[in-house]
Amino acid sequence: MCPAKKTGDVRPGWLIAIGGAENKLKNPEILERFHQLCGGNNARIMVIPTASELEDAGDQYVQLFERMGGKAHATPLNDREDCYSEDVRASMEKTSGIFITGGNQLRLSTIIGGTPVAHGIRRLNATGTPVAGTSAGAAVISEHMIAGGRSRSTPREHGATMAPGLGLTNKVIIDQHFRQRNRIGRLLTALSYNPFASGLGIDENTAVFIDPEGVLEVVGSGAVTVVDPAELSHSSMHDAHHMDPITLIGLKVHILAAGARYDVNTRLATPPQANNGR
């Protein structure tokens, strides 16, 4: 799905992609910053725990956000029928932020995809509501989602499987638990299929906060590996055999720690200290 059409002067909402395992009790800076974007003490956050099969996956976040101020509620969507409920539709009307938990991103896309909930999230984000996801919830944000693939591998033919995501951005492809699960091969494989997007490999307890203009800032204790394939001069993907390692020549890579920025439109990275005057 392409990002929802933007109309007139309406600014889209922030997108927050978290690499998983974000701090929840000690120094939860990522969750706090999202909570502030949702209105702080006036926040009304909808938590979507669909990616997880754990009963209490949503409740933990509800408690965390309510402790920070405002209201939060978990909306269990366990099958497609749930996504057509009038109650869910009504509660989406009143939400000031959406938070999508971790788990399996294919549960998210297969249960929510094409339903009023997916449409609602897209419409809310297009008109200013922040949407955050952690781990699987981060993967599903983009139009082209990494559904699975080999960790710990060099880039290979068939090294990543793709699926359509929620389509809140088509500028990036996201991978998570990035350094911890050694996923650079999988991200490069995904990018090589059609090198039009930037790749974001997000470490655990690390997030990108993408503002309405498409400039992301890194928050958290790890780093984000940005892969820009715009100047890729050769890829052997099209004539590789099954599971062959592939050759990719001319990738640009930035390693961005907290405070560093990247513009997903211009593809320019800026270091933390250059932002002081901002």
Next chain:
Amino acid sequence: MCPAKKTGDVRPGWLIAIGGAENKLKNPEILERFHQLCGGNNARIMVIPTASELEDAGDQYVQLFERMGGKAHATPLNDREDCYSEDVRASMEKTSGIFITGGNQLRLSTIIGGTPVAHGIRRLNATGTPVAGTSAGAAVISEHMIAGGRSRSTPREHGATMAPGLGLTNKVIIDQHFRQRNRIGRLLTALSYNPFASGLGIDENTAVFIDPEGVLEVVGSGAVTVVDPAELSHSSMHDAHHMDPITLIGLKVHILAAGARYDVNTRLATPPQANNGR
């Protein structure tokens, strides 16, 4: 140590850096190709098992190379005194190739460094003798060697420790078991200290064969990640605190599978198919 001075028309020997765990019985293409460079049936290969503390580390390679043809012998160098032996000096005179096994690269540099064996290897390679190393033996080939550091980490201040290597090339810094041990953070850390060299991250059962002109070709079943920091526009290494993740903007990265080439002098990568006419 800088590479030995080249005199007149004498061509230096090949350098072969292997990422470890190379095939030894089934399809040992890397070892066979090195063996051919050493003269095939006329080969006289010296195996240096110093990196390993296992008694038979050298014998395994001796048997493999002798099965391929010619002669091979292991030269155990277990302390610095061994490196001053007249027998060792005499057998170096007759060698057509040096093979350095895996283990701990600091054993290699601390036992061999500065001795007649180190001088001998440098002189032999400068005058045409191929030198190969696997794993720790690959790391020690370069002037600036990664001695240790964190695997599985994002690039961090203090994320890699460096030591002087044998200095057979100063154009590259080598890391090995690359994808298998998730070492891109460690290699980027090492490069960021002084981004003058290209970084080579070599997967297991994968090697770079660097010809006398400095053009390397990838051989084996994995890939080599080449990091060219020539256009690095920002590094936060100089003002990072202990173990902080660092920001690096503007790295160029190539993923090279079998048959792809990279010129360590011009820093140009070429895909496998472009070599057909060569």
